[in-house]
Amino acid sequence: MASMTPVEVNTSAGTQLAPVNIGTRNSVLAQIQARAVERALKDAYPDRTYNICPVVVQGDRDKITPLQQLSQGENAKSLWTGELESMLESGDLDIIVHCLKDMPTQLPDHLEIGAILEREDARDALLISPRLPKETTLATLPHGATIGTSSVRRAATLRKLFPHLTFADLRGNVGTRLAKLDAEDSPYSAIILAAAGLKRMGLDSRISQYLSSTSGGMLHAVGQGALGIEIRKNDEGMKEMMSKIRCERTTRACSAERALLRTLEGGCSVPIGVETSWQGGKGLAIGVQPAKDYDKHGNAVEEDEPDVNDQELVLRALVVSVDGKESVEYEATRKVRSAEEAEEMGRDVAKILIEKGADKILEKINVEKQWAAKKQLEELKAKSGTS
Ligand SMILES: NCc1[nH]cc(CCC(=O)O)c1CC(=O)O
Numbered sequence: 001m002a003s004m005t006p007v008e009v010n011t012s013a014g015t016q017l018a019p020v021n022i023g024t025r026n027s028v029l030a031q032i033q034a035r036a037v038e039r040a041l042k043d044a045y046p047d048r049t050y051n052i053c054p055v056v057v058q059g060d061r062d063k064i065t066p067l068q069q070l071s072q073g074e075n076a077k078s079l080w081t082g083e084l085e086s087m088l089e090s091g092d093l094d095i096i097v098h099c100l101k102d103m104p105t106q107l108p109d110h111l112e113i114g115a116i117l118e119r120e121d122a123r124d125a126l127l128i129s130p131r132l133p134k135e136t137t138l139a140t141l142p143h144g145a146t147i148g149t150s151s152v153r154r155a156a157t158l159r160k161l162f163p164h165l166t167f168a169d170l171r172g173n174v175g176t177r178l179a180k181l182d183a184e185d186s187p188y189s190a191i192i193l194a195a196a197g198l199k200r201m202g203l204d205s206r207i208s209q210y211l212s213s214t215s216g217g218m219l220h221a222v223g224q225g226a227l228g229i230e231i232r233k234n235d236e237g238m239k240e241m242m243s244k245i246r247c248e249r250t251t252r253a254c255s256a257e258r259a260l261l262r263t264l265e266g267g268c269s270v271p272i273g274v275e276t277s278w279q280g281g282k283g284l285a286i287g288v289q290p291a292k293d294y295d296k297h298g299n300a301v302e303e304d305e306p307d308v309n310d311q312e313l314v315l316r317a318l319v320v321s322v323d324g325k326e327s328v329e330y331e332a333t334r335k336v337r338s339a340e341e342a343e344e345m346g347r348d349v350a351k352i353l354i355e356k357g358a359d360k361i362l363e364k365i366n367v368e369k370q371w372a373a374k375k376q377l378e379e380l381k382a383k384s385g386t387s
Contacts, residue, residue: 016049017047017048017049019048019049019050019051020041020048020049020050020051020094020095020238020241021051021053021092021093021094021095022034022037022038022050022051022052022053022093022094022095022096022097023053023055023084023087023088023093023095023096023097024052024053024054024055024084024096024097025054025055025056025057025060025080025084026054026055026056026060027060027173027174028173028174028175028201029173029174029197029200029201030054030097030099031052031054032200032201033097033099033200033227034052034054034097035052036117036200036227037095037097037117037227037229037245038050038052040117040245041241041245044241044244044245045241045244048241053087053092053093055083055084055087056083057079057080057081057082057083057084058079058080058082058083059079059080060173080098080102081096081098081102081103081104081230084096084230085108085111085230088111088230088231088232089108089110089111089232094231094235094238095114095229095230095231095238095242096229096230097227097229098227098228098229098230099197099223099224099226099227099228100116100223100224100226100227100228100254100258101194101221101222101223101224101225101226103223103228103230105258105261105262106262107230109233110232110233110234111230111231111232111233112230112231112232112233113228113229113230113231114229114230114231114235114238114239114242115228115229115242115243115245115246115251116226116227116228116229116246116247116250116251116254116255117226117227117228117229117245117246117247117250118226118247118249118250119196119225119226119247119249119250119253119254120195120196120199120200120225120226121195121196121199121210121225121294121298122195122196122220122224122225122226122275122276123194123195123210123211123212123218123220123224123225124154124192124193124194124195124210124211124218124220124224125192125193125194125195125198125204125207125208125209125210125211126138126190126191126192126207126208126209126210126211126216127178127181127190127191127192127193127198127206127207127208128189128190128208129181129182129186129188129189129190130182131189132189132190134208135208136190136208136209137208137209137216138158138161138162138165138209138211138216139162139216141162141164141165141189141190142189143164144164144165144166145164145165145166145189145190146165146166146167146168146187146188146189147165147166147167147168147188147189147190147191147192148167148168148169148170148177148180148181148187148188148190148191148192149167149169149170149191149192150169150170150171151192151221152270152271152322152365153221153270153271153272153273153320154192154218155167155322156271156320156321156322156323156324157217157218157219157271157273157318157320157324158192158218158324159322159323159324159325160320160324160325160327161216161217161218161324163324168187168188170188170191174193174197174198174201174203177191177193178191178203178206190208192211194220194221194224194225195207195210195225195298196224196225204298207298210294210298212275213275213316218273219273219274219275219316219317219318220273220274220275221272221273221274222254222257222258222260222261222272222274223254223257223258226250226254228254229242229245248308249278249305249308251339251342252308252313252336252338252339252341252342253276253278253313253315253342254276255339255340255342255343255346256276256313256315256336256342256343256345256346256349257274257276257315257346258343258346259342259343259344259345259346259347259350260272260274260315260317260346260347260349260350260353261346261350262346262347263346263347263350263351263354264319264350264353264354264358264362265362270362270365271319271320271321271322271365272317272318272319273317273318273320274315274316274317274318275315275316275317276313276314276315276316277313277314278308278311278312278313278314279311279312279314279333280306280310280311280312281306281307281308281310281311282306282307282310309337311335312333312334312335312336313333313334313335313336313342313345314331314332314333315331315332315333315334315345315346315349316329316330316331317329317330317331317349317350317353319353319358319361319362320361321361321364321365322365322368326357326360326361327361328353328356328357328358328361330349330352330353330356332345332348332349332352
């Protein structure tokens with residue numbers, strides 16, 4: 001089935017290009033995202049046909065092993081993307097739709113990001129147990145309240161800012177996590193999820209507080225809220241199609257974020273938070289202008305955007321220790337005229353964070369992670385009766 005260039009198929013209607021096979025995880029959210037990409041492609045190429053192919057991946061199958069251990073070492077790459085990437089490499093798929101946040105910063109040799117689409121809300125969101133008042137925020141949660149999250153970044157940042165809160169693991173797709181929050185005997189007072197996923201699923205009415213540097217002091221994950229499309233490097237046909245649906249502003253911002261993460265050598269499970277915005281342009285050189293403005297309901301305010309080349313990218317980044325006691329933070333502002341220049345900015349900000357002590361924080365986390373993995377392995381062996 002390998003199709004490095006579009007295959008021509010003979011039908012009664014004449015010669016036709018083969019359908020574009022779109023790979024996706026099989027969760028509800030993943031399939032909504034795949035349909036959004038299909039729609040964008042259909043708009044640009046109405047004459048092509050499209051096939052959405054949902055695939056069950058390892059990360060969705062294994063719900064027992066703690067995420068941090070699952071994503072150790074070589075597993076880190078394959079957990080959410082491995083099976084789909086094999087199908088892309090073999091030609092069974094032509095593109096894979098990913099949450100950019102779940103994509104490793106280093107891709108397999110023959111694959112690349114073909115396009116990054118316009119970003120949905122990049123922020124994290126706080127959702128409150130139905131037992132608590134809807135207007136509850138991080139700051140007004142009761143002392144000792146338990147927050148459900150499996151994200152080291154989210155827990156570490158919140159430990160730093162809200163030491164009165166406690167944290168417990170919470171896994172599963174968005175629907176499962178909401179059900180666990182709402183359960184009568186739920187151990188959680190609140191959970192934190194990406195606003196983007198909730199908005200895509202039409203569940204944003206559940207959000208009690210949108211979190212950002214100016215609300216709750218939370219920075220989001222690298223690439224959060226954006227979709228990344230993976231293609232084969234040598235697939236010129238797909239490259240051409242991708243160029244019609246990419247978003248330059250999002251591509252530059254996320255390129256800076258991903259280069260920062262790559263330089264700090266962090267996987268998706270390390271406590272690095274970022275926030276990017278664009279400022280200036282159109283004679284608005286004074287005054288910060290967020291990448292998107294949001295009204296009081298959390299909806300993006302549409303306005304004429306200035307030319308991205310007239311603007312400056314603001315990149316803020318935070319590295320925090322797991323206990324929340326140590327952290328380094330930095331913010332840079334720069335004109336970036338291409339994705340490559342944005343990557344350079346990301347690397348430069350990473351170097352400054354390292355100079356400020358980020359390497360020591362990350363080194364300690366890696367040592368602790370290896371120790372925890374070793375301990376877990378020993379426990380498993382002891383349980384199964386082998387030595
Ligand atoms: N960690 C899992 C994950 N990966 C991407 C999203 C959805 C948001 C996005 O597109 O970035 C989520 C869920 C969440 O963090 O709440």
